[in-house]
Amino acid sequence: MTLPQSAICAETGDFAVFLTLTLVPGAERTVRAILAGFPDMVEAVAAEFAEPRLVGSVAIGAEAWPRLMGPKRPAGLVPFAPLADGDRFAPATPADLFVHIHSPRHDANFALARRLMARLGSGATVAEEIHGFKHKGGRDLTGFVDGTENPKGEDRPEVALVGDEDADFRGGSHVSIQRWVHGLTQWEGLPVPQQEGIIGRTKETDEELDDSVKPPSAHIARVVIEEDGEELEILRHSLPYGTTSDSGLYFVAYGRDPATFRKMLDAMVVADADGNYDRLMDFSRPVTGAAFFAPSKDLLRQA
Template identity: 30%
Template sequence: MAREQLGICTEANLHSDYLLFNAVEGSESILRYKLARLPQVIDRLAGHFSEALLTSVVAVGSNYWATLYPDAMPLGLAPFPDTQAEDIDLAPVPIDIFIQLRSDRRDVNFIACQQVKQLLGGYAELQEHIQGFRYLDGRSLTGFIDMPANPRGKAKRDAALINHTHQPVFAAGSYLYLQCVNLLLNTWQLLSLTEQEDIMGMDKVSGQPVAADRQLADSHFALLQSATGVSQNILLQHMPFTRGSVHGEMQLTYSADPDVLLQQLLRRFGLMADNASYDQLLNYSTIEFSAAFFVPSISFLELAVKRVSSQLPFE
């Protein structure tokens, strides 16, 4: 049975680090080996600092996958959509390798980041390092409970991880959309409580949806849901960050089905045929960058080293 990367369906942590790399040209063979080793390195640290609950995610950019693993392509893996809704720029960028580290100890995250950088040093160039943190009781910087409709328990795995019967080679893998979103916090804080709740479609204290007669068709909550229950087929994993005067959120959306990711994105940006408008929360944020990835299982990472080096086909 394929072994998934534990950072996909992990419970919430206090701290996170997001490392974005571009590969050095011609380093594919050594990077395959190093990416297969990386979960082992993190697992060893997690065992040493067991109370920290350290996990990792290793993801390969849609633009780089065919270069790194030319003999096996996940169905439907595609670049992040390069489109605009109204005046909202999705800012898609090509990122070769994405590493996420999460734990309940800042110092353990620091050690893990250092080891990742040393492991990939000389073969992948670090483009960005963003640190996230848990805010209050799991809220975004808007003050609202973040991701209240997220699937729980076994439903998380069903939503995020590919079933063996659908894609045997990529079982326990996941498709990932990553967005770095900057919140216009000063503008948001000028709104009244009622205005904020109307935009979010949720009660600010409880996180429950507002009454049906008050729920706007273009509220954040309404556009995260759908008549077909698409929201139950995605797993959100967001965390706030701050850098000087810039405050925002790293938004990670996982799914076992790339079409679900695309539908959810288009619905939020008002690009579906049945949309009334785009998500009104977008009026209070700017997107710094977006990227699409595939998160292979640990089993695939290990198998790829053996298969590619011996020129054997994937089964």
């Protein structure tokens, strides 16, 4: 059995560390060996902190893949493509590696991140480091429950992990990340019914609005996409992050097919024939965007 990296299908922890890194030319062999040992590093820190729910994954971008893993690459692994329509823009930002660590304990996450970065040394530089946290039991900073439709239980690996359709990369997962900055002052100035129309759910009880009153520009109306009668799914590990001056949502999507996320993002950013786009983008904007592939533990360990 091909085992996925531990962060992918686990339930999202209360705290997370998200690292995007760039490779230093000439350090590829050293970095490759360190990545091969990352699953064992996760297990060692989990044992040290007596925290079995500490999990981690590392993913590799399209441009770094041949430098670290060889010429054969996962189907669909391409650089993140920016999107723009009007004043809505989803940028692409430089990143070769993505490290995702989460657990119920910030101290354990921090220790694992420090250990990895100490091992990498001058082989990779940090493009961005974000520390996420669970807010009010799973709500975004907008006050709405986040990830209501996320797959659960046995559905999680079915949605997230590559299968026989790309057999050489079975047990891996395509990863898309974006950091969204919320305009919370503007958002919090809206009446709750108006917020609910923008999201498409009730704020207090998290019930989906009836189609008769849910605007076609509502967030969930844009990102819920059906093909051949089936709803397309991604496995999200998004968490709020921030300081008193800058805050939002760190969005992480795992999937067996990267096209699913791209279709959702396109529906958010690009207006349809009737001029409808995701109205949430009037109050929140992505400032980063990158795509990666998280190989299975077995493939990763083949240094």
